[in-house]
Amino acid sequence: MFGYVRPADGHLTxxxxxxxxxxxxxxxxxxxxxxxxxxxxxxxxxxxxxxMLLSREPECxxxxxxxxxxxIRGCDALEGQDAFDTAADLCVILTWWQLKDGVADHGFxxxxxxxxxxxxxxxxxxxxxxxxxxxxxxxxxxLEELARLEAEQCPSIDRAADAFAALLAGASEEEAxxxxxxxxxxxxxxxxxxxxxxxAADDLKKDVKSGSYNPLVYRFHAEGGTLTADDKAALAxxxxxxxxxxxxxxxxxxxxxxxxxIESVLYEGLYAVGAAVLNGTFRKGHKRKQRxxxx
Numbered sequence: 001m002f003g004y005v006r007p008a009d010g011h012l013t014x015x016x017x018x019x020x021x022x023x024x025x026x027x028x029x030x031x032x033x034x035x036x037x038x039x040x041x042x043x044x045x046x047x048x049x050x051x052m053l054l055s056r057e058p059e060c061x062x063x064x065x066x067x068x069x070x071x072i073r074g075c076d077a078l079e080g081q082d083a084f085d086t087a088a089d090l091c092v093i094l095t096w097w098q099l100k101d102g103v104a105d106h107g108f109x110x111x112x113x114x115x116x117x118x119x120x121x122x123x124x125x126x127x128x129x130x131x132x133x134x135x136x137x138x139x140x141x142x143l144e145e146l147a148r149l150e151a152e153q154c155p156s157i158d159r160a161a162d163a164f165a166a167l168l169a170g171a172s173e174e175e176a177x178x179x180x181x182x183x184x185x186x187x188x189x190x191x192x193x194x195x196x197x198x199x200a201a202d203d204l205k206k207d208v209k210s211g212s213y214n215p216l217v218y219r220f221h222a223e224g225g226t227l228t229a230d231d232k233a234a235l236a237x238x239x240x241x242x243x244x245x246x247x248x249x250x251x252x253x254x255x256x257x258x259x260x261x262i263e264s265v266l267y268e269g270l271y272a273v274g275a276a277v278l279n280g281t282f283r284k285g286h287k288r289k290q291r292x293x294x295x
Contacts, residue, residue, distance in 0.1 A: 050087050
């Protein structure tokens with residue numbers, strides 16, 4: 001995952017902001033408890049959001065904990081939620097296969113960092129695979145399909161985005177209730193599609209420079225690494241259609257104490273991030289906000 005999914009801070013209550021930070025810290029603690037200190041380094045906002053979607057607890061109980069990132073002041077972290085342990089397992093599996101993809105996409109020297117990260121994560125991945133074999137197989141299959149499309153230099157943004165969307169939708173299989181599972185599958189599918197396309201737009205210049213596959217190059221003839229105003233409008237419409245599909249699915253289920261945060265993500269945060277990526281202002285603000293949040 002890529003760190004694009006976050007609420008719009010300006011319209012959250014102080015309570016919801018604290019709840020969101022507690023969820024982020026709770027997932028960090030789940031990663032550390034289940035997989036060790038190194039696994040905490042793969043934490044991001046997207047996966048904290050996934051944990052909220054999977055959560056069925058009616059209350060959010062927190063505890064003040066010691067924190068490696070903030071050893072003096074500590075943090076208030078969510079505790080006692082199985083959904084966050086599940087999200088930690090999925091997080092490790094997703095990261096492992098993305099690192100494998102990074103090794104395949106880069107030469108020997110440029111791929112050394114990915115290989116080093118794989119060595120650090122190997123033991124954690126084996127544990128996560130044993131706990132979630134179905135999701136592991138799903139992730140591998142869809143990333144292999146995406147690799148085939150990349151090798152073919154597939155010009156269809158829909159086919160490329162579908163492979164990643166189906167991968168993320170596989171997380172819905174962790175939900176036991178069949179009705180809620182269908183809701184989550186729809187929501188996660190379009191979230192995956194949105195993330196893939198936003199990341200493609202964000203990395204367009206870099207991918208053109210490195211010669212890496214990017215479906216937007218073929219769809220919009222963007223060999224120079226830039227999109228025209230009409231191209232941006234067309235891509236924005238595609239992104240917005242996925243956000244509307246997510247919102248429609250969201251309204252069909254009860255997300256309890258997470259409702260206000262999820263609403264902020266779906267009705268404000270994703271639109272704001274999409275617009276920032278398309279106008280070229282996202283990266284600078286993204287990094288500054290992460291440092292401020294202590295991520």
